[in-house]
Amino acid sequence: MTRVLTYGTFDLLHIGHLNLLERLSALGDELIVAVSTDEFNAEKGKRCVVSYEDRCRLISALKCVSAVIPETHWSQKPNDIRRLGVDVFGMGSDWEGKFDSLSLYCKVIYLPRTEGISTTHLRKEISRR
Numbered sequence: 001m002t003r004v005l006t007y008g009t010f011d012l013l014h015i016g017h018l019n020l021l022e023r024l025s026a027l028g029d030e031l032i033v034a035v036s037t038d039e040f041n042a043e044k045g046k047r048c049v050v051s052y053e054d055r056c057r058l059i060s061a062l063k064c065v066s067a068v069i070p071e072t073h074w075s076q077k078p079n080d081i082r083r084l085g086v087d088v089f090g091m092g093s094d095w096e097g098k099f100d101s102l103s104l105y106c107k108v109i110y111l112p113r114t115e116g117i118s119t120t121h122l123r124k125e126i127s128r129r
């Protein structure tokens with residue numbers, strides 16, 4: 001049983017998020033997604049359009065996702081990896097290198113980011129119309 005774990009805000013869920021989650025899911029038997037809470041996003045300097053509860057429901061509804069957990073602080077990853085028995089930690093390539101220290105606990109991979117789409121881009125597009 002290969003368990004994969006990733007973290008993110010997933011605001012205005014879009015094809016870049018889905019591409020990443022499906023690719024990560026294909027690497028194992030289960031994909032666990034840690035969704036940033038609204039409070040943690042405030043720490044990240046992000047203000048979401050979609051509430052934490054709704055972001056969790058949307059991610060949970062994806063066929064490729066096995067479970068959703070809250071992300072409440074930057075430093076929870078090692079404990080999550082150990083507690084959940086994670087084999088692979090994966091993120092999009094905009095995080096390349098940032099989480100290499102987690103290779104102490106599991107395999108760390110970065111998958112190519114989907115170009116041309118981002119939550120910021122979507123927000124700008126919507127506000128222009």
Ligand code: C2G
Nearest residue numbers: 007008009010011016017020091092093113114117
């Ligand atoms: N992503 C992607 N392609 C895009 C946009 C996002 O592959 N066009 C990936 C990002 O690389 C990330 C994931 O989708 O791995 C979620 O992106 P965000 O919701 O923007 O999450 P982020 O703000 O990067 O939070 O502790 C880690 C943080 O919680 C990550």
